[in-house]
Amino acid sequence: MKKLKDLTSHLLDEKIIPNENPSITSIHMDSREVKKGGLFFCIRGYTVDGHQFAEQAEKQGASAIVAEEKLNVSIPVVLVKDSKRAMAIMANMFFDHPTTKFRLIGITGTNGKTTTSHLVVTILQEDKRNTGLIGTMYTKIGAKKAETKNTTPESLPLQELFSEMASSQVDSCVMEVSSHALDLGRVRGSDFNTAVFTNLTKDHLDYHQTMEAYKQAKGLLFSQLGNTYDGERKTAVLNADDAASEDFEKMCAAPVLTYGIDQTSDIQALDVNISPAGTTFTLVTPWGEREIELSLIGRFSVYNALAAAGACLAEGVGLDTIKNALSKVSGVAGRFEPVDAGQPYAVIVDYAHTPDSLENVLQTLQDMANGSIYVIAGCGGDRDASKRPEMAKIAVRYSHHAIFTSDNPRNEDPKQILDQMVSGVQQKDDYTVIADRREAIRYAVERANDNDVILIAGKGHETYQVIGENVLDFDDRKEAEKAIIDIKQGRQ
Numbered sequence: 001m002k003k004l005k006d007l008t009s010h011l012l013d014e015k016i017i018p019n020e021n022p023s024i025t026s027i028h029m030d031s032r033e034v035k036k037g038g039l040f041f042c043i044r045g046y047t048v049d050g051h052q053f054a055e056q057a058e059k060q061g062a063s064a065i066v067a068e069e070k071l072n073v074s075i076p077v078v079l080v081k082d083s084k085r086a087m088a089i090m091a092n093m094f095f096d097h098p099t100t101k102f103r104l105i106g107i108t109g110t111n112g113k114t115t116t117s118h119l120v121v122t123i124l125q126e127d128k129r130n131t132g133l134i135g136t137m138y139t140k141i142g143a144k145k146a147e148t149k150n151t152t153p154e155s156l157p158l159q160e161l162f163s164e165m166a167s168s169q170v171d172s173c174v175m176e177v178s179s180h181a182l183d184l185g186r187v188r189g190s191d192f193n194t195a196v197f198t199n200l201t202k203d204h205l206d207y208h209q210t211m212e213a214y215k216q217a218k219g220l221l222f223s224q225l226g227n228t229y230d231g232e233r234k235t236a237v238l239n240a241d242d243a244a245s246e247d248f249e250k251m252c253a254a255p256v257l258t259y260g261i262d263q264t265s266d267i268q269a270l271d272v273n274i275s276p277a278g279t280t281f282t283l284v285t286p287w288g289e290r291e292i293e294l295s296l297i298g299r300f301s302v303y304n305a306l307a308a309a310g311a312c313l314a315e316g317v318g319l320d321t322i323k324n325a326l327s328k329v330s331g332v333a334g335r336f337e338p339v340d341a342g343q344p345y346a347v348i349v350d351y352a353h354t355p356d357s358l359e360n361v362l363q364t365l366q367d368m369a370n371g372s373i374y375v376i377a378g379c380g381g382d383r384d385a386s387k388r389p390e391m392a393k394i395a396v397r398y399s400h401h402a403i404f405t406s407d408n409p410r411n412e413d414p415k416q417i418l419d420q421m422v423s424g425v426q427q428k429d430d431y432t433v434i435a436d437r438r439e440a441i442r443y444a445v446e447r448a449n450d451n452d453v454i455l456i457a458g459k460g461h462e463t464y465q466v467i468g469e470n471v472l473d474f475d476d477r478k479e480a481e482k483a484i485i486d487i488k489q490g491r492q
């Protein structure tokens with residue numbers, strides 16, 4: 001059991017620590033979850049100010065509170081300048097520095113984090129490691145999945161999850177590290193061993209405002225990596241074909257391993273061959289060469305495989321293990337996932353929700369399709385509006401017919417989002433606007449002929465649609481399947 005002062009001993013910023021030193025049996029950032037003997041952190045959020053729940057936490061039996069202002073409570077209050085920062089440090093102390101007990105591999109970048117993290121886990125498991133995974137779709141300890149709200153959780157639930165991983169004998173944890181998480185300090189106190197960069201293109205400018213600030217946020221993963229001198233191996237794995245890597249190299253004290261297709265790099269893909277059946281390339285590394293066979297398609301998949309191979313080489317995995325594991329990967333849910341209901345044309349569900357990812361996926365389809373390409377695309381509400389016209393422009397440029405529809409409108413008017421998309425295209429372009437996503441999918445399915453391709457972009461693995469405050473059941477894969485079957489029956 002911990003005492004309050006065990007947890008405050010590493011708080012170096014301006015603080016006032018009370019004389020009392022109660023026992024702390026649990027820690028909480030949500031007043032509704034506070035237990036007797038717990039420590040409650042008052043966090044100023046985007047929606048509410050956690051300080052207003054201090055009295056509720058006291059009523060529920062909290063032993064102490066961490067806050068940024070004086071409170072009207074009779075339990076001890078630790079006053080700090082920044083309770084989010086204090087929470088990251090104290091959560092790490094409360095759970096006994098869990099990330100020092102296993103290898104931690106962090107993956108950042110605009111696109112490819114979820115895919116690359118799955119590839120890394122597959123390779124590490126082939127190497128008989130006990131893995132943990134934290135990312136957009138779920139968290140996983142071995143095969144046990146749990147739901148998650150954020151791609152990278154807030155520091156307190158994150159350290160708690162790390163602690164559970166350590167108790168479950170996880171020896172390697174692979175996590176997606178979002179730019180929001182880096183900027184908001186959610187991974188402060190996490191001891192990364194290998195840090196991977198996929199790529200940097202436009203997204204999240206609603207939050208970061210400028211590409212420079214967005215890049216700086218991503219760079220924090222590399223500056224937080226530390227160095228190898230304390231005996232632990234640390235490596236930054238950087239994409240040599242992305243200009244941002246030069247900046248990250250400067251921000252990083254650890255050894256750097258680069259990967260690429262175009263630029264000369266430590267880990268290089270040569271003789272890349274992409275076909276609808278899969279991808280092959282020669283993986284050239286400082287440890288030797290191997291012929292790689294992947295069932296994933298597209299040039300972007302080669303980058304994800306290189307990033308994963310780089311991370312695993314940094315983690316000491318052998319080349320044969322990497323080759324074998326990559327040959328077994330069948331795909332990641334909602335990423336270029338085919339829907340097959342016996343139709344004579346292809347339907348692909350993909351999580352492309354940025355201009356760059358949409359362009360990559362459509363380019364890949366263009367290289368392969370024999371018939372027409374239909375793309376169904378929308379843009380999320382309460383998110384970066386500047387990508388809307390760009391995504392629409394890309395959709396019409398690489399398809400024969402684009403259908404603009406709703407993604408997750410959240411608290412925005414779907415019509416307004418669609419108007420912003422349409423502002424990026426010209427009247428002569430071949431597009432249709434159908435706000436209802438179900439109808440948009442049906443529209444494409446009704447029109448597709450043999451050998452055509454329908455790309456349903458943006459929601460990938462998501463099984464819901466957020467409209468206003470309502471979270472409705474919605475799964476692009478199921479909707480497509482239903483539409484194919486209904487329309488087939490109607491045609492018979």
Ligand SMILES: CC(=O)N[C@H]1[C@@H](OP(=O)(O)OP(=O)(O)OC[C@H]2O[C@@H](n3ccc(=O)[nH]c3=O)[C@H](O)[C@@H]2O)O[C@H](CO)[C@@H](O)[C@@H]1O[C@H](C)C(=O)N[C@@H](C)C(=O)N[C@H](CCC(=O)O)C(=O)O
Binds near residue numbers: 029030048050150
């Ligand atoms: C903008 C943002 O990052 N918001 C995050 C933030 O929410 P918030 O600031 O609105 O929290 P709040 O509701 O104001 O609450 C403030 C505090 O009061 C507490 N509270 C609240 C109510 C109550 O009754 N009692 C109580 O104690 C809350 O627990 C909290 O500690 O803190 C929450 C808890 O950690 C996060 O789940 C939430 O992420 C939301 C869901 C979100 O959408 N975030 C996105 C922008 C995000 O972070 N995305 C990235 C991935 C992006 C990508 O790369 O694709 C991610 O890592 O997920």
Ligand SMILES: Nc1ncnc2c1ncn2[C@@H]1O[C@H](COP(=O)(O)OP(=O)(O)OP(=O)(O)O)[C@@H](O)[C@H]1O
Binds near residue numbers: 116
């Ligand atoms: N290396 C890559 N470069 C560009 N686009 C990619 C790359 N890898 C995947 N994509 C595209 O981006 C989409 C999202 O991929 P993935 O989920 O792996 O990225 P992510 O970085 O985890 O995204 P998020 O930030 O939403 O968590 C894929 O469906 C695909 O269209």
Ligand SMILES: N[C@H](CCC[C@H](N)C(=O)O)C(=O)O
Binds near residue numbers: 380407459462
């Ligand atoms: N992690 C991303 C996911 C976007 C997925 C897309 N379907 C949307 O809702 O915009 C975000 O929260 O911005």
Ligand SMILES: [Mg+2]
Binds near residue numbers: 113114115
């Ligand atoms: Mg992800």
